[in-house]
Every structure is written in C-alpha cells, then in structure tokens.
Amino acid sequence: MRESLRVDSGDDRVVVTLARPEVRNAIDQDMIDGLHEVCAELEERPRTLILTGSGGVFASGADIAQLRERRAPDARRGINSAAFQRIHALPMPVIAAIDGYALGGGAELAYAADLRIGTPRVKIGNPETGLGIIAAAGATWRLPEIAGHARAAELLLTGRILDAAEAVAWGVLSSLHDPEDLLPAAHALADRIAANDPLATRHTKTALAAPADAHPAIELELQAELFESPEKERRMTAFLERRAR
Template identity: 80%
Template sequence: MSVTPELPLVIERRADRVVATLSRPAVRNAIDQRTIDRLHELCAELERSPRILILIGADGVFASGADVAQLRERRAGDARRGINTRAFQRVRNLPMPVIAAIDGHALGGGAELAYAADIRIGTPRLQIGNPETGLGIIAAAGATWRLRELVGEGRAAEMLLTGRILDAATAVDWGLVSSLFEPGDLLAAAHALADRIARNDPLATRHTKTALLAPPAAHPDIDLELQAELFESPEKYRRMTAFLEGRGR
C-alpha cells in the first residue's frame, strides 16, 4: 500500500482499490480546476490498471460544490468545454466499480460527482442536492440526466427546479444513497463493500458494469455477448468447479 499526497486529492493505492480523498478543507472540498486535473490523472491510471475506486471527502464534508470563485469567471467557451462534466463522465465510465462515501455536504458539483459513482453510501448528517439555479446556472455536470435515472423524473425535477437539498433519511428513501453509517465507520463500510466486490471475478465485475451502463436498446444483445466471453473464461470454470466440489463435501 502506498499513500501519495496529491492535494486537492489524497490518493491511497492498494493492489485492488484506490481511495481518493477530496481535501480542500479551507473551502469545504470545493471542486476546482486542480481537483479536475487530478481526477483526470487518476482516471487515466485506473483505465490502464483497473481497480475499485472509493471517493470520500476530508473533514466531514464530501464536497460543497464546484469552486464558485472559479465558476464566476467562466464564460460560454468554458461551459462548452464541459470542465467538470468530462471528468465526471470519465469517473462514471471507469472499468471497475466506484463507491462514493458521503459525509456532510455533497452539493452542486459535489453531488454530481457522487451521482457518477456506482454505489453511494452516507452518514446521518449527509446533505445532498443541486442549488445551481440559485446561482444563475444549471446543474450541467450530470444531474439533469443521472438524477432522473436515480430517483425518477418527478423527484429529479423537484430537486433541480427548487434547489431542494435532501437529508440523509430522504436520500435513502428515494434510493439516492443505499445505506447510512456513523461518520467514524464510513470509510470502513466503503472498504467492506470493496472487499465484497474484490472477492468476485474481476472480469465478471467489469462486464456487469458495462451491461449496467449500456443504453436500454443495447439489451439483451450486449449481455449475451459479454456472457459469451465469460463462458469461455478459465476463471468461470475454476470458480464453478470449486463451487460444485464444495457443495459435494
């Protein structure tokens, strides 16, 4: 295991996973251009060497949003470049699962980064939502399409049009977060999820994520092609043989 301080992200690397901690405590982990640059670097690493990614924030906050001081100075060309959007898309499309462990605020761009994860867990003090319209912009880094898939069209519209911030209980009730843990247990809970994922066949896990991200029109053909590859895998044969032999004992 190695730990590399790469502020505004602190990266901990293990053989089967990476923990990336958002760490800009002076601005409640607001996502600035340096954060985006580090996310791109990390995604490039995980595209080359696929591992589970755990995203978490330092000091009891996931991310308070995009850095408003930088947003204020951006213009139309910056919007069209999709500065945060492209980075969050890359996180979403990573080969292996992404777990967002959310404590405290996940607002605006911070919420959109969490939406890009495959699994979201939180703490009882979680606050998540998109207040962008109050700042004269829209949530353009994933919320308008991912949030609809996560909580349904009506609830997504309510959140985005009113700027409603969900508390932890409502986030769980709406299916935006799967479970809650005390703040001191949050990272351990994320690692426990990663442990369960890591016990499975990595290729089957990657193919499952590929199928989950595929558009509806791609099913069932994409599932059958992915399954066809797995049916020829020596690891499938090994695991099924071990299962049958174990059952016979």
C-alpha cells in the first residue's frame, strides 16, 4: 500500500489512516489512488471501512500545490469526487473518525461516510471559495442532506468553519470522544455493525442511498429477498428461543 495511507485489514473491517502528517494529511493524487485501491478491495470483499487521520488531524484539504496546477480538464475528470463517490457507494457502512481539521476535500471525504464521529478538537468546513474554487467533491449535494439546505448554504457560501460542538448540533457529527477514545469508539460502532446480519446491513445502506422516488418499492424488494434468507430464519428462531427461556 502507498506511503500516504496506512491500511489495517481485518475479517469484518478495514481501518484506513491518512498518513501525510507533515502536510496535515492533505489529499494528493497518491492518496486518491490509494483510496481507489482500498475501494476495489472492499467491493470485492465487503467490510466496514473506518477512515481516520494521523497526527491529530483528519485531512486539512486537498494538496494546494497540486490543486493550483490543475486546469479545466482536471476539473472535469472529478479526481477527488470520483474517489469519494466510490467510498460513499461501498456495500458496507463507512465510518469517519475525525480529529482536528477536516477542511475542504477533507470535509468532503468525511461527508462521504455514513457515520461521522469526532473529538472536541474538530474544525470542519469548506473554505474553497476563498481559494477561488468551489467545493466540487460532494459538499454541494451531500452537506444539504446531512445538515439541511439553509445550513449547508451558509457554510458553503461563507466558508465558515464549524467547531466540534456546532458540528454535533448541526448533525454533521453524531458524537464526540476524547482523542484517545476516538478510534475505540469507531471500533465500537463497527462491532455493533458486525453483530448484525451483513446482508441486512447492506440492504439497509442501499435503501438509505436510494432516491426519494424509489421508495417504498425498493424496501419491499430488498425485504422480500431477506424474507427468504436462511440467516433471517436462524436469527429469528434464536430470538424466540431466548425469549422463551
């Protein structure tokens, strides 16, 4: 795996640590290429993904030195956007464990996760317009879903950075943990996910990601498949047997 990422693969989860602490984990092309490699592995063998950063920072943004040199064809390629969309579309849940700065592309990587937790040191937001660009890797459509249109508009149009308490109040983060407890808290979420039926978890994520006009038909089809699953029979039988004791 690439130097810009540390990858720890387990039976039911993969932990990916952004590892460019000397530049506050700025997201460069090598890191994007590494994230694509991780996605290929998880598409082939679905497991929960935990994303975190090294050195007390999640990701301070895209690598400005590289970004400054990019031109219109690079923008149309969607370099970061394609990677973050692939992360968001992974079959199993994605957990972002955020400490310190999550700015610009770093914030957009966090928005691509299904679950986001943080520390009291979190600073998250999108200052792109101050650099003469827009947040084009997911913020303009994911952030309204997460925080609501009015709040997303305020963040994206002003470049305001939320502190940890504001991020929780706005629904950008679901909980806060001391820095030393952040990764254990992410693993606790992954443990709870792992205790459930993987297929039911995957189908729940599929339903959550479906467009509004796909409901309720998509739930009915997914549920129909699960109703025929041997795992559903096994788990419900075990529940009834426990209750009867």
